[in-house]
Amino acid sequence: MIVALAGGVGGAKLAHGLALSIPPEDLTVVINTADDFRLYGLYISPDIDTVMYTLAGIANPQTGWGVQGDTTNALEMIARYGRDTWFLIGDRDLATHVLRTELLSSGRTITQVTSELATALGVRSKLLPMCNEPVSTTIFATDGRVLEFQEYFVRYRHEPEVARVEFAGIDRAQATQEVLAAIRSAEFIVFCPSNPFVSIGPILNVRGIRGAIDASSAPKVAVSPIVGGSAIKGPAADMMRSMGFEVSPLGIAKYYRGIVNGIVIDNIDADLEENVRSLGLSVLVTNTIMNTVEDRQRLARELLAFGSKLMSEVSVS
Amino acid sequence: MIVALAGGVGGAKLAHGLALSIPPEDLTVVINTADDFRLYGLYISPDIDTVMYTLAGIANPQTGWGVQGDTTNALEMIARYGRDTWFLIGDRDLATHVLRTELLSSGRTITQVTSELATALGVRSKLLPMCNEPVSTTIFATDGRVLEFQEYFVRYRHEPEVARVEFAGIDRAQATQEVLAAIRSAEFIVFCPSNPFVSIGPILNVRGIRGAIDASSAPKVAVSPIVGGSAIKGPAADMMRSMGFEVSPLGIAKYYRGIVNGIVIDNIDADLEENVRSLGLSVLVTNTIMNTVEDRQRLARELLAFGSKLMSEVSVS
Numbered sequence: 001m002i003v004a005l006a007g008g009v010g011g012a013k014l015a016h017g018l019a020l021s022i023p024p025e026d027l028t029v030v031i032n033t034a035d036d037f038r039l040y041g042l043y044i045s046p047d048i049d050t051v052m053y054t055l056a057g058i059a060n061p062q063t064g065w066g067v068q069g070d071t072t073n074a075l076e077m078i079a080r081y082g083r084d085t086w087f088l089i090g091d092r093d094l095a096t097h098v099l100r101t102e103l104l105s106s107g108r109t110i111t112q113v114t115s116e117l118a119t120a121l122g123v124r125s126k127l128l129p130m131c132n133e134p135v136s137t138t139i140f141a142t143d144g145r146v147l148e149f150q151e152y153f154v155r156y157r158h159e160p161e162v163a164r165v166e167f168a169g170i171d172r173a174q175a176t177q178e179v180l181a182a183i184r185s186a187e188f189i190v191f192c193p194s195n196p197f198v199s200i201g202p203i204l205n206v207r208g209i210r211g212a213i214d215a216s217s218a219p220k221v222a223v224s225p226i227v228g229g230s231a232i233k234g235p236a237a238d239m240m241r242s243m244g245f246e247v248s249p250l251g252i253a254k255y256y257r258g259i260v261n262g263i264v265i266d267n268i269d270a271d272l273e274e275n276v277r278s279l280g281l282s283v284l285v286t287n288t289i290m291n292t293v294e295d296r297q298r299l300a301r302e303l304l305a306f307g308s309k310l311m312s313e314v315s316v317s
Numbered sequence: 318m319i320v321a322l323a324g325g326v327g328g329a330k331l332a333h334g335l336a337l338s339i340p341p342e343d344l345t346v347v348i349n350t351a352d353d354f355r356l357y358g359l360y361i362s363p364d365i366d367t368v369m370y371t372l373a374g375i376a377n378p379q380t381g382w383g384v385q386g387d388t389t390n391a392l393e394m395i396a397r398y399g400r401d402t403w404f405l406i407g408d409r410d411l412a413t414h415v416l417r418t419e420l421l422s423s424g425r426t427i428t429q430v431t432s433e434l435a436t437a438l439g440v441r442s443k444l445l446p447m448c449n450e451p452v453s454t455t456i457f458a459t460d461g462r463v464l465e466f467q468e469y470f471v472r473y474r475h476e477p478e479v480a481r482v483e484f485a486g487i488d489r490a491q492a493t494q495e496v497l498a499a500i501r502s503a504e505f506i507v508f509c510p511s512n513p514f515v516s517i518g519p520i521l522n523v524r525g526i527r528g529a530i531d532a533s534s535a536p537k538v539a540v541s542p543i544v545g546g547s548a549i550k551g552p553a554a555d556m557m558r559s560m561g562f563e564v565s566p567l568g569i570a571k572y573y574r575g576i577v578n579g580i581v582i583d584n585i586d587a588d589l590e591e592n593v594r595s596l597g598l599s600v601l602v603t604n605t606i607m608n609t610v611e612d613r614q615r616l617a618r619e620l621l622a623f624g625s626k627l628m629s630e631v632s633v634s
Contacts, residue, residue, distance in 0.1 A: 041419030071390050077412035081437045091408040095394035098415065102358030120398045 002304075003186040007032045007199025008047045009064035009233055010225055010290075011192035012054035014303075015125070017296030018190070019055055021304060024124040028182040029055075030209075031127060032194070033110065034135040034167050034202035035149040039087055040078065042097040043104055046150065047199065048114055048129060049096055056121035064233070067092040086155040111176055128182060130203040131173040137198055140164040142242065149198065158235035162242050167202050175208030183212040188307040191222035193288065195236040196255050197243070204259070213259065219310035220260040221303065223288060224249040227266040232289065250275050257281065261310050264288060264303060282310055319621075320503040324349045324516025325364045326381035326550055327542055327607075328509035329371035331620075332442070334613030335507070336372055338621060341441040345499040346372075347526075348444060349511070350427065351452040351484050351519035352466040356404055357395065359414040360421055363467065364516065365431055365446060366413055373438035381550070384409040403472040428493055445499060447520045448490040454515055457481040459559065466515065475552030479559050484519050492525030500529040505624040508539035510605065512553040513572050514560070521576070530576065536627035538579040538620065540605060541566040545585040549606065567592050574598065578627050581605060581620060599627055 002022065004015045006029050015029045029051055036045045046065070053059040053067055060066040070090030079085045089097065096117065103113040109132040118127045137149035141160035152160060183189070194200050200222075204210045213220065226249055231237040237247045245251040249265040253276045256263065262282035265272060266289070276283045284306040290296045319339065321332045323346050332346045346368055353362045363382070370376040370384055377383040387407030396402045406414065413434065420430040426449040435444045454466035458477035469477060500506070511517055517539075521527045530537065543566055548554040554564045562568040566582040570593045573580065579599035582589060583606065593600045601623040607613045 040415050041422055042415065067394070071388055071408065073388050073408035074391060074412040074415070077384070077409040078416065081412065081416055081434060083416070091388065091390035091411075092394040094408075094411060094415070095391040095398065098357050098359065098391070098411070099395065099398055099400070105358055117398060 001182070001185045002027050002188045002190065003182050004029045004190040004192050005194075005200055005203050006030070006047070006051055006192040007194030008050045011047070011194040011199065012051040012059070013064065013290040013296050014190070014192045014223060014300065015051055016054045016293070017290065017298075017300030018303075019125045020293070020297050021300040024055075025126075027125040028186075029125060029127050030179055030182065030203055031114075031129055032199045032202050033129045033131065034137045034170070035153070035198065036134065037136060037148055037150050039089075040083070041101070042094075043101045044087075044089075044097050044150075045100065045110070045114075045129070048110075048127065049093065051127055052114070052118045052121060052123060055123045055125055055127070056118070058121070066090050087150055088154070109176075111178055126178075126182065128176065128178050130175075130179065130209065131206045132176055133169055133173045135167055135169040135173050135202060137202070138166040138168060140166065153235065158238060162235070162239050165197060165239075167205065170202060170205050173206040175206050175212065179206075180208060180212050183209070183216055186216060186218045187311070188304070189213060189216060189218050189220040190303065190307075191220070191256060191260060193223040193225035193232065195225060195231070195234055195239070196252060197236070197239050210259075219262065219307050221262040221264060221284075221307060221310065222252065222256045222260045223264040223299075223303065224252045224266065224269070226252050227288060228268040248272060253279050253281055262306060264299075264306065282306075282313070318499070318502045319344050319505045319507065320499050321346045321507040321509055322511075322517055322520050323347070323364070323368055323509040324511030325367045328364070328511040328516065329368040329376070330381065330607040330613050331507070331509045331540060331617065332368055333371045333610070334607065334615075334617030335620075336442045337610070337614050338617040341372075342443075344442040345503075346442060346444050347496055347499065347520055348431075348446055349516045349519050350446045350448065351454045351487070352470070352515065353451065354453060354465055354467050356406075357400070358418070359411075360418045361404075361406075361414050362417065362427070362431075362446070365427075365444065366410065368444055369413075369431070369435045369438060369440060372440045372442055372444070373435070375438070383407050404467055405471070426493075428495055443495075443499065445493065445495050447496065447526065448523045449493055450486055450490045452484055452486040452490050452519060454519070455483040455485060457483065470552065475555060479552070479556050482514060482556075484522065487519060487522050490523040492523050492529065496523075497525060497529050500526070500533055503533055503535045504628070505621070506530060506533060506535050506537040507620065507624075508537070508573060508577060510540040510542035510549065512542060512548070512551055512556070513569060514553070514556050527576075536579065536624045537577040538581060538601075538624060538627065539569065539573045539577045540581040540616075540620065541569045541583065541586070543569050544583040544605060565589060570596050570598055579623060581616075581623065599623075599630070
């Protein structure tokens with residue numbers, strides 16, 4: 001049993017690689033929901049959707065998010081009604097938001113709704129939102145702007161410099177029984193190459209999750225989302241810089257030190273291997289870029305082998 | 318100032334003809350909302366949408382409802398999620414339902430929401446829902462089935478024989494100030510060729526509307542939706558038959574007797590002119606089939622001339 005903590009595109013790709021490398025039922029993906037938000041009255045869970053579409057094999061391969069071959073006629077009509085349409089919603093994607101909103105309104109939890117939607121799309125791995133309580137991410141920019149996360153990320157293309165991030169509702173968020181059970185039975189815990197501040201961070205701050213991870217004797221490995229001094233996608237690098245972190249896998253290693261046993265860094269950062277190791281972490285140096293489905297599988301298999309090695313080391317020590 | 322009472326496609330076409338024949342601002346369309354319903358958590362107003370799309374010039378010319386050139390990707394995705402998709406919703410059309418639902422949730426009335434959406438689409442005539450209260454139509458079939466109106470109409474293609482129709486909520490429905498003001502200032506009141514039982518009937522049963530119409534000295538004319546013994550579209554003929562009405566313009570005339578001054582019947586039913594006249598109604602015999610936009614305009618102009626003639630008769634008498 002493997003647990004992967006994931007945000008959006010990078011996390012989804014690695015989770016997909018894992019689901020293709022082991023019996024998919026043996027994988028549980030714990031997904032960030034701190035950037036969920038409402039738009040046009042619809043409840044949108046960007047990271048759940050990205051992981052769900054990716055594991056269902058229907059994600060747009062160009063973007064990594066959204067549905068392959070989707071159209072945007074509804075959004076064009078919404079624009080015709082005079083509304084802002086900076087958040088790109090495809091027509092097939094809109095169906096997901098509509099049904100999720102309906103199911104949530106009927107009193108189901110986001111955990112139940114996610115399970116229902118993912119199962120209908122043929123996803124055999126377990127997709128678990130990090131919690132059932134609503135959490136929302138606010139970005140405080142250095143220029144004084146206060147932005148909803150998706151506004152910052154999509155509308156303003158993560159250009160504003162980030163002074164501070166706030167997760168409203170995180171204090172009331174509690175690990176679900178499903179998440180705790182998955183972590184307890186995990187033989188390997190993977191921290192996907194997602195933004196440590198706004199994707200993995202919120203998951204770790206849900207009450208009960210960090211404790212369960214710390215209590216687990218399974219090997220824990222983070223895959224660095226920083227490759228060669230920049231993020232493969234998204235604002236992780238800019239955020240690290242403006243928040244005083246070192247924008248490198250070493251910065252990532254320092255962030256996760258005390259939580260994980262090992263780090264996976266890219267070949268391009270091989271010169272940092274010893275520095276990471278000196279933090280007391282095991283290191284796997286490999287190609288971490290996942291351009292193709294084969295890349296995802298290869299990285300997943302190397303990660304699984306790295307996990308097994310760590311497991312035997314843990315057993316020996 | 319002209320007021321047209323309308324249901325779906327037939328009513329929308331005539332209203333469109335009127336809007337093209339007079340300054341569009343001088344037309345108010347009072348629209349049936351008794352077949353509004355919720356689907357996938359969305360509030361759907363089929364007749365409002367049909368009138369709105371038609372007057373905005375974006376209705377699907379093949380069907381008369383839905384948006385021209387629309388796609389159905391969202392609906393296909395909804396089917397993929399395992400849900401029933403018997404009610405055809407195009408992607409552009411879905412945008413309307415999403416925004417209407419959002420605006421209603423924010424506390425606006427359906428009158429306000431309709432005005433906002435129609436204005437955004439460039440409709441210059443006033444589109445008024447018959448009331449702000451929710452009304453829903455239940456069909457009791459002779460075989461014992463109890464069906465929501467859209468289930469009966471769309472899912473079962475109005476094949477079940479109708480024993481009885483119930484309008485839940487109609488007792489609490491009240492004419493809005495907007496509808497009453499429009500009727501009071503009307504110089505001509507048109508009963509569009511819509512189903513008298515399930516489209517015009519509910520409008521007339523909203524508290525205050527029938528009284529305002531009766532109190533108006535404007536000429537009132539109904540255009541028969543029955544042509545040559547059958548309905549141009551929809552279940553009007555079957556309903557009339559199973560409810561004991563004569564399926565002919567004469568049956569329509571008997572239904573509207575005491576409410577209207579005049580009836581418009583099709584050339585094909587010219588032999589019934591004298592029978593209708595003998596009910597004390599003025600009659601215009603003309604081509605009532607509206608296949609093209611030109612047909613709509615021609616019928617509207619003849620109707621306006623007929624109304625003027627009735628007005629002078631009313632003044633003289």
